[in-house]
Ligand SMILES: Nc1ncnc2c1ncn2[C@@H]1O[C@H](COP(=O)(O)O)[C@@H](OP(=O)(O)O)[C@H]1O
Ligand SMILES: [Mg+2]
Ligand SMILES: [Mg+2]
């Protein structure tokens with residue numbers, strides 16, 4: 001089977017990084033600084049990025065990495081840098097052997113900054129490129145709601161592997177979910193799921209807790225015989241997707257159930273496990289280009305669970321254009337059998 005080692009390393013690296021994000025949350029070390037785009041970025045984002053890039057570098061030294069964060073702010077803010085350095089040194093999986101596979105402790109604070117900056121690849125159509133979002137749904141994370149640690153492997157422009165850790169999603173596929181499910185310390189709750197997929201091999205999920213790597217099970221979207229019975233998954237942040245347009249699409253399709261609102265790629269994961277059916281991300285700003293790290297892992301997990309992921313025109317997401325999905329607008333994900341109907345409704349509502 002192809003890409004088994006990549007999936008294994010991606011799962012372990014995501015699992016270890018989520019431990020760091022949970023620690024940051026519960027230590028209330030939620031310091032935020034503003035990036036140029038004013039989005040909140042936390043100690044958790046930088047720390048998780050350092051740990052995951054370290055694992056990729058150790059195991060696949062020739063691969064490129066497109067990651068969301070970069071270390072320039074940390075080079076100017078020594079206190080913030082020192083705080084992240086303290087945290088990353090502390091994070092270990094229960095199983096020492098797995099930690100060794102991921103690369104053991106980082107050499108120094110300076111090398112941690114260099115490792116964070118190793119995620120500056122321009123991306124593109126050739127070669128092996130990892131797309132990393134160390135904390136997706138930063139706003140959900142700060143609220144104590146849903147967020148996800150997301151890692152995808154793109155080879156020659158095509159997503160081959162995806163792994164997503166969602167510490168605040170319920171382990172039980174059928175448990176009710178919403179954006180407000182509170183964060184709970186790891187190991188003490190029934191929350192925390194690790195999703196993964198390999199092209200052509202299906203999608204799986206397992207509890208996120210350390211040591212649970214053996215309990216993987218296959219996941220799939222649920223059948224929806226009547227589209228009017230479908231449930232939408234959509235974002236919480238009104239600035240990221242047009243909620244009025246989403247509602248108009250729902251109305252056209254005869255859907256009356258309230259949407260499940262979640263931050264982050266937890267939306268892709270939720271529809272992939274049948275906790276919701278259709279994910280709509282209709283553009284708010286015409287000129288916004290979606291980032292590849294916001295979609296690569298979710299795209300393959302949904303497609304391997306029996307879904308289709310396209311933009312608002314019905315075109316597949318194109319990961320070969322660099323750091324953004326420059327050739328696409330918005331996202332529509334649904335079970336394969338429903339995708340055409342959903343796209344027709346989207347086109348009518350958006351007058352495409
Ligand atoms: N105008 C915009 N339109 C769409 N997505 C946007 C956006 N501004 C920011 N985002 C992205 O939306 C992501 C969160 O998505 P969601 O709303 O589904 O939780 C953010 O990821 P980060 O939280 O990693 O920064 C960010 O990259
Ligand atoms: Mg961000
Ligand atoms: Mg993101």
Ligand SMILES: [Mg+2]
Nearest residue numbers: 068133135136
């Ligand atoms: Mg992020």
